[in-house]
């Protein structure tokens with residue numbers, strides 16, 4: 001059994017959707033896929049993408065990204081939290097999983113999350129330009145830390161009894177030093193909306209050995225204090241230099 005990882009497949013782009021639809025129907029039948037969010041803001045397209053993957057993999061483990069919780073194109077006035085509940089039903093119907101599972105002696109734990117400015121305060125320019133601030137809708141009086149706390153509270157607080165390998169994954173970054181030093185200063189404006197240090201606390205409590213994350217679109221593998229952090233975002237069509245645009249095998253048994 002092999003465990004593959006990918007994130008940020010953004011299937012609203014035709015090139016990305018075509019890559020997904022062209023994945024082999026036979027090659028991954030014994031394998032697990034970790035899909036770390038940002039599939040689409042359309043629940044219909046999320047359902048389509050997950051169905052493509054569950055038809056190809058033994059198991060698909062998934063967490064939504066920020067794009068899945070955009071409500072800007074949704075009819076009605078529902079909040080992004082309500083959309084998350086509708087998303088759960090789409091995921092269940094597709095046969096994918098958002099719960100911890102032991103597969104082939106490997107414990108795989110999805111970690112829901114959001115950003116809480118633990119990586120720094122947002123600038124006025126970021127508050128103006130970051131799409132989530134216009135496309136998500138939260139309950140009245142919710143601050144960003146309330147949003148993050150809501151999702152972090154969904155994660156299993158205590159590590160399940162398990163002797164073997166432990167892998168966790170989240171859409172958002174658990175620590176900001178996962179961003180490589182070459183990121184230009186202007187792009188660092190985004191750091192406050194990249195993740196939460198609480199995710200790092202959770203994955204350390206879980207005793208993860210590998211943690212897969214998405215969101216930054218900057219492909220990277222880095223080992224810090226006995227944990228290997230892996231980003232294998234597919235990314236936008238023009239992001240050819242920072243993403244490999246293929247599935248990455250992160251572990252095999």
Ligand SMILES: [Fe+2]
Nearest residue numbers: 008038215217
């Ligand atoms: Fe993304």
Ligand SMILES: [Fe+2]
Nearest residue numbers: 038065066215
């Ligand atoms: Fe994202």
